[in-house]
Amino acid sequence: xxxxxxxxxxRQTVTAMxxxxxxxRIIGGDYPGGHQIRQEAxxxxxxxxxxxxxxxxxxxxxxGLVVIRTHRGAVVSELSADDAIDLFDxxxxxxxxLVEKAIAHASDQDIAxxxxxxxxxxxxxxxxxxxxxxxxxxxxxxxxxxxxxMRPRSMAVVQTLYNSAxxxxxxxxxxxxxxxxxxxxxxxxxxxxxxxxxxxxxRLLRKHIADAAGEIVSQLRRSESAG
Amino acid sequence: xxxxxxxxxxRQTVTAMxxxxxxxRIIGGDYPGGHQIRQEAxxxxxxxxxxxxxxxxxxxxxxGLVVIRTHRGAVVSELSADDAIDLFDxxxxxxxxLVEKAIAHASDQDIAxxxxxxxxxxxxxxxxxxxxxxxxxxxxxxxxxxxxxMRPRSMAVVQTLYNSAxxxxxxxxxxxxxxxxxxxxxxxxxxxxxxxxxxxxxRLLRKHIADAAGEIVSQLRRSESAG
DNA sequence: TATTGTTGGATTGGATCCAATCATACAATA
DNA sequence: TATTGTATGATTGGATCCAATCCAACAATA
Numbered sequence: 235x236x237x238x239x240x241x242x243x244x245r246q247t248v249t250a251m252x253x254x255x256x257x258x259r260i261i262g263g264d265y266p267g268g269h270q271i272r273q274e275a276x277x278x279x280x281x282x283x284x285x286x287x288x289x290x291x292x293x294x295x296x297x298g299l300v301v302i303r304t305h306r307g308a309v310v311s312e313l314s315a316d317d318a319i320d321l322f323d324x325x326x327x328x329x330x331x332l333v334e335k336a337i338a339h340a341s342d343q344d345i346a347x348x349x350x351x352x353x354x355x356x357x358x359x360x361x362x363x364x365x366x367x368x369x370x371x372x373x374x375x376x377x378x379x380x381x382x383x384m385r386p387r388s389m390a391v392v393q394t395l396y397n398s399a400x401x402x403x404x405x406x407x408x409x410x411x412x413x414x415x416x417x418x419x420x421x422x423x424x425x426x427x428x429x430x431x432x433x434x435x436x437r438l439l440r441k442h443i444a445d446a447a448g449e450i451v452s453q454l455r456r457s458e459s460a461g
Numbered sequence: 462x463x464x465x466x467x468x469x470x471x472r473q474t475v476t477a478m479x480x481x482x483x484x485x486r487i488i489g490g491d492y493p494g495g496h497q498i499r500q501e502a503x504x505x506x507x508x509x510x511x512x513x514x515x516x517x518x519x520x521x522x523x524x525g526l527v528v529i530r531t532h533r534g535a536v537v538s539e540l541s542a543d544d545a546i547d548l549f550d551x552x553x554x555x556x557x558x559l560v561e562k563a564i565a566h567a568s569d570q571d572i573a574x575x576x577x578x579x580x581x582x583x584x585x586x587x588x589x590x591x592x593x594x595x596x597x598x599x600x601x602x603x604x605x606x607x608x609x610x611m612r613p614r615s616m617a618v619v620q621t622l623y624n625s626a627x628x629x630x631x632x633x634x635x636x637x638x639x640x641x642x643x644x645x646x647x648x649x650x651x652x653x654x655x656x657x658x659x660x661x662x663x664r665l666l667r668k669h670i671a672d673a674a675g676e677i678v679s680q681l682r683r684s685e686s687a688g
Numbered sequence: 689t690a691t692t693g694t695t696g697g698a699t700t701g702g703a704t705c706c707a708a709t710c711a712t713a714c715a716a717t718a
Numbered sequence: 719t720a721t722t723g724t725a726t727g728a729t730t731g732g733a734t735c736c737a738a739t740c741c742a743a744c745a746a747t748a
Binding site: 247248249282283284285286289304305306 | 731732733734738739740741
């Protein structure tokens with residue numbers, strides 16, 4: 235399979251688990267923008283010392299999920315229409331480019347993996363899985379599309395962009411509608427991808443991201459002007 | 462000035478200083494790809510404990526300068542032609558886009574700041590400053606071009622990409638030649654930018670990055686096939 | 689009353705110490 | 719001899735402890 239190989243057995247560190255935990259709370263909206271994250275509070279909650287909490291927060295800062303100011307602690311970064319535009323525009327540049335490269339490299343196994351992740355997303359929607367799982371499966375599909383590009387550096391960038399984008403996606407007023415639309419578009423994407431129609435796949439992906447971004451930004455603008 | 466505002470007084474933490482120090486050693490080539498970074502060694506060298514060293518290494522991992530494996534420590538990431546392509550292609554997408562947005566927002570003060578940073582680079586070349594300073598000034602010019610885009614998220618991505626790109630730039634066989642070419646192109650970029658010719662500026666910036674990337678990749682391919 | 693100064697608790701940043709893991713050399717066995 | 723098992727030093731990951739900074743409440747002064 236034409237994918238970038240990762241170490242197959244990576245021992246899980248406490249720092250990494252704490253980072254995952256806090257990230258999930260932020261992305262899920264439990265910690266909204268502006269929320270102060272106290273190291274001691276997290277440490278007590280998880281039964282660990284402050285060291286791994288601090289190190290986790292440093293990683294989340296690199297992901298843009300929190301802002302750290304010296305001796306003042308970590309604050310969950312604020313969401314805004316401008317930030318969403320910044321984020322989604324970057325995705326709009328990188329993802330279509332990567333999907334073009336990916337199609338050129340994709341093996342039949344890669345394509346089978348994409349289909350599998352599409353079906354998993356489909357099934358999860360049918361079952362009415364919770365937003366967290368749906369988001370994970372949605373992104374797994376995107377990742378499967380892009381992974382064969384063999385561009386680990388760009389993939390890492392896209393991954394961190396998605397973590398933040400996910401915060402916006404979870405705010406959506408009509409998630410069911412957005413999910414149905416996304417699934418429909420995933421099916422089209424997969425067909426074009428399987429047919430190795432590079433230009434069409436890139437076009438569909440651009441539209442897929444742009445439409446989602448448009449929804450989010452207009453919703454944010456409404457709430458921002460409403461105050 | 463239409464730039465994103467940063468906290469004007471940020472107390473410097475030991476972690477940040479250590480991160481800067483190690484990053485400089487990596488970018489400068491003192492720690493080549495594959496080099497094992499021992500926490501204790503760095504700590505002793507700088508007269509600090511291992512804690513800030515570890516935290517610095519986590520930040521550098523997010524920047525892609527080192528790879529950390531659990532209980533096995535940090536290793537300087539390897540350079541390769543494929544990685545350079547990955548890196549520079551991402552810059553080729555993001556920077557021209559950002560410069561387009563920047564021109565639309567740039568104030569006269571922004572343009573004056575760009576000219577100033579261009580002159581500083583010019584003067585440094587004339588003086589024959591060391592590569593580290595030249596690199597810093599070269600990037601200061603790029604930053605000045607892009608900053609008015611008001612896209613902190615994308616700027617952060619581009620910044621980290623440059624840190625790694627810089628490692629490749631420093632390997633160049635004929636730096637003086639590359640610098641002269643760069644300066645010439647900076648002048649053209651500035652003229653187009655000042656005239657607010659968006660398409661032309663984007664075109665020049667694309668060529669500027671692509672040419673540098675081409676040089677580096679062909680040099681790497683030669684050494685890889687030889688090596 | 690508005691502004692400036694002061695003090696103490698809360699919180700973060702860093703150092704030291706301990707436990708878990710890894711790597712290397714050596715021994716045991718087939 | 720080639721392979722597998724074992725033990726020890728080196729190194730990392732995490733906990734605990736201490737110092738520096740911040741913040742809010744209160745006091746002092748004009």
